[in-house]
Amino acid sequence: MKYIVSIVSVVIFAGGLFFVYTYYTTQLAVLQSPEQALPIALELLRYVLIVATVAAFLLTVVIFVSLSTRSLARRMAYTITKDLSFTKDQFRRFYELSPVPYLLITPQGRITRPNKASVRMFGLTGEELMQKNIFDLFTNTEEENKLMLFRERVARGVALEQQEVQIIQNNGTLRWALLSIENLLEKDKGRQGLVTLVDIHEQKELERIKTEFLSLASHQLRAPLANLKWYIDFLLTRRVNQLTEEVQGYLLKMYHRNEDMIDLVNTLLNLSRIEMGRVQVQKEDTDITNLTFSVVEELEPNAHDKDITLRTEVNEGFHFNTDGRLVRIILQNLLSNALRYTENGGTVLLRSQQTSHGIVLEVQDNGVGIPPEEQGRIFQKLYRASNAKGMEVNGNGIGLYMCKALAEAMGGGITFSSQLGEGTTFTVDLPA
Amino acid sequence: MEAKKILIIDDDLAFSEMLSEILRDEEFEVTVTHDGVQGLQTAITLQPDLVMCDVMMPGMTGVQLVQKLRADSWGATVPIILLTNMTQPELENEIVESSAHTECLLKTDWTLDKLTEKIKSLLA
Numbered sequence: 043m044k045y046i047v048s049i050v051s052v053v054i055f056a057g058g059l060f061f062v063y064t065y066y067t068t069q070l071a072v073l074q075s076p077e078q079a080l081p082i083a084l085e086l087l088r089y090v091l092i093v094a095t096v097a098a099f100l101l102t103v104v105i106f107v108s109l110s111t112r113s114l115a116r117r118m119a120y121t122i123t124k125d126l127s128f129t130k131d132q133f134r135r136f137y138e139l140s141p142v143p144y145l146l147i148t149p150q151g152r153i154t155r156p157n158k159a160s161v162r163m164f165g166l167t168g169e170e171l172m173q174k175n176i177f178d179l180f181t182n183t184e185e186e187n188k189l190m191l192f193r194e195r196v197a198r199g200v201a202l203e204q205q206e207v208q209i210i211q212n213n214g215t216l217r218w219a220l221l222s223i224e225n226l227l228e229k230d231k232g233r234q235g236l237v238t239l240v241d242i243h244e245q246k247e248l249e250r251i252k253t254e255f256l257s258l259a260s261h262q263l264r265a266p267l268a269n270l271k272w273y274i275d276f277l278l279t280r281r282v283n284q285l286t287e288e289v290q291g292y293l294l295k296m297y298h299r300n301e302d303m304i305d306l307v308n309t310l311l312n313l314s315r316i317e318m319g320r321v322q323v324q325k326e327d328t329d330i331t332n333l334t335f336s337v338v339e340e341l342e343p344n345a346h347d348k349d350i351t352l353r354t355e356v357n358e359g360f361h362f363n364t365d366g367r368l369v370r371i372i373l374q375n376l377l378s379n380a381l382r383y384t385e386n387g388g389t390v391l392l393r394s395q396q397t398s399h400g401i402v403l404e405v406q407d408n409g410v411g412i413p414p415e416e417q418g419r420i421f422q423k424l425y426r427a428s429n430a431k432g433m434e435v436n437g438n439g440i441g442l443y444m445c446k447a448l449a450e451a452m453g454g455g456i457t458f459s460s461q462l463g464e465g466t467t468f469t470v471d472l473p474a
Numbered sequence: 475m476e477a478k479k480i481l482i483i484d485d486d487l488a489f490s491e492m493l494s495e496i497l498r499d500e501e502f503e504v505t506v507t508h509d510g511v512q513g514l515q516t517a518i519t520l521q522p523d524l525v526m527c528d529v530m531m532p533g534m535t536g537v538q539l540v541q542k543l544r545a546d547s548w549g550a551t552v553p554i555i556l557l558t559n560m561t562q563p564e565l566e567n568e569i570v571e572s573s574a575h576t577e578c579l580l581k582t583d584w585t586l587d588k589l590t591e592k593i594k595s596l597l598a
Contacts, residue, residue: 260560261559264559264581265559267582268559269488269489271581271585272492275586275587276496276586279586279587280499
C-alpha cells in the first residue's frame with residue numbers, strides 16, 4: 043500500500059511540474075513584453091510550491107503509516123512472545139509440581155523427563171530415573187506378558203489407557219498404579235510418550251481387605267451351619283432307626299430352620315458382593331433345561347408342604363451362553379417367593395424360553411398378588427409389600443432387590459405384572 | 475474286589491469322624507488325618523483312590539495341599555474333593571491352576587446322600 047501511495051505522490055509531483063513547465067513555456071513564448079514575464083514567473087513558482095506541498099504531504103503520510111505499522115507489529119510480537127513464554131513457564135511448573143506423577147519417555151521407554159511426583163513415587167532421584175527404562179520399573183512376576191504387550195504398543199505409537207500395574211519402589215515395595223501413556227509429537231525431538239501414573243494403592247488395599255473379610259465371614263458363618271446340617275442329616279438318614287416319630291419331627295424342623303439360616307447367609311453374602319460391585323459375570327454354555335429342573339427339584343419339598351402344583355415349561359436340551367450361577371440365584375428367589383405368597387393348593391409355573399435376542403425366564407403364580415399402589419417399590423432393598431408382611435412367612439425384603447441387581451449385572455432386566463388376589467408373573471430378560 | 479481307599483483331611487475331628495463312618499458303611503477303606511502337612515505325607519505314602527480335603531486348616535490350606543499333590547508324580551491325577559465353606563469366587567483364583575480332577579464343593583449345598591453318590595461316581 044505504502045509503495046502505491048509513494049509512487050502516486052511522485053507521479054503527482056513529476057506530472058504537476060511537467061504540466062506547469064509546459065503551460066508556462068507556452069505562455070512565455072507568446073510574451074509581448076519583458077514586463078509581463080514577472081507575474082507569470084511568480085505564478086509558476088506558486089504552482090510549483092502547491093504541487094511540492096501535496097507531494098510532501100503524501101510522502102509524510104506514507105512514512106508515518108509505515109513507521110507506525112512496523113512498531114505495532116514489533117509491539118504485538120513482543121507481547122505474544124511474552125505471553126507464550128509465560129504459558130510455557132506455567133506449563134513447565136504445572137508439569138513439574140503436579141501431584142500426579144508424569145514422565146516423558148522415548149518410544150523405547152527410556153525416561154527423559156520425570157516430574158517431582160514421579161520422583162517421589164519411585165523413590166529415586168531425577169537423574170537416577172533418567173537412566174532407567176520405564177518398563178523395568180514395573181513388576182513382571184505375574185504380568186510379564188502384559189508388560190511385553192505394553193512395550194510393543196508404545197514402540198508402535200499406540201496409546202495406553204488406565205492399565206493396572208504394580209510399580210517397584212526403590213526400597214523394593216510394590217505399589218498399585220493406573221498407567222496411561224499418550225503420544226506427544228515434538229518438532230525437534232520426534233515422538234515422545236507422556237506417562238501418567240495414578241496411585242490406586244489405597245483403593246486396592248481396601249478392596250483386598252474387603253474381599254478377605256468377605257471370605258472370612260462367609261467361612262465363619264457357614265462352617266457351623268454346614269456341620270449342623272450334616273449332623274442332623276446323619277441322625278435322620280443313617281442307622282439311627284430307634285428315633286421316635288416325635289424326635290424325627292423335631293429334627294426335620296431343625297433341619298429346615300438351619301436351611302433357612304444357610305439361605306440367609308448366602309443372600310447376605312451375595313448382597314454384599316452386589317453392593318461392593320463385585321458380581322463377576324462369567325458366561326459359559328449353560329444347560330438351561332437342567333438348571334430349571336434342578337431349581338424346581340430343590341424347591342419341590344416347599345411346594346409339596348403347601349400342596350402347590352409346581353409346573354415347568356422348558357424345551358429339551360436348551361443351552362444358552364450365560365452365567366448359570368447367577369441365573370440359578372434369580373430362579374431360586376423368584377420361585378421361592380412364588381411358593382411363599384401362593385395359598386395352599388395353588389399353582390406355580392416356571393417357564394424358560396429362547397427369544398431372538400436372548401432368553402426369557404418367567405415365574406407365574408396364582409397367589410396373593412401385589413397391591414397396585416406398592417408395585418413401584420417392590421424392587422427396593424428391604425421393602426416388603428403390606429400383604430406379604432401380613433402373612434406369617436419368612437421374608438427379608440432382599441430377594442427381589444438382588445434378582446434385579448443380578449439381572450442387570452448380566453445386561454438384562456426384570457419386570458412383572460400383578461393383580462391383587464389373582465397372582466403375579468415375574469419376567470427376566472437376559473441377552474445372549 | 476479290593477475296597478477303594480479314601481483319605482479324609484479335615485481339622486474338625488467330630489465332623490471327619492462322622493464322614494468316615496458313613497463312607498465305611500459304603501464299604502470304602504477310610505483313613506483320616508487332621509492337618510494339611512500330615513495329610514500330604516499320608517496321601518503320598520498311602521496313595522488313596524480319592525482325597526477329600528477341607529480348605530481352611532492349620533499348617534497348610536487345602537489349596538496349598540492340592541498344589542503340592544499336583545506337583546507329585548502320583549498325585550497329579552488323583553481325584554480330589556475340596557470341601558469348603560467358601561463360594562467359588564473366593565476360591566477360584568487360587569484353585570484355577572489345579573482345577574483338573576479337582577472338585578470344589580460348598581458344604582452347605584450338599585447332603586450326605588448326594589455326597590456319597592458323588593464319591594461313588596468319581597470312583598466308578
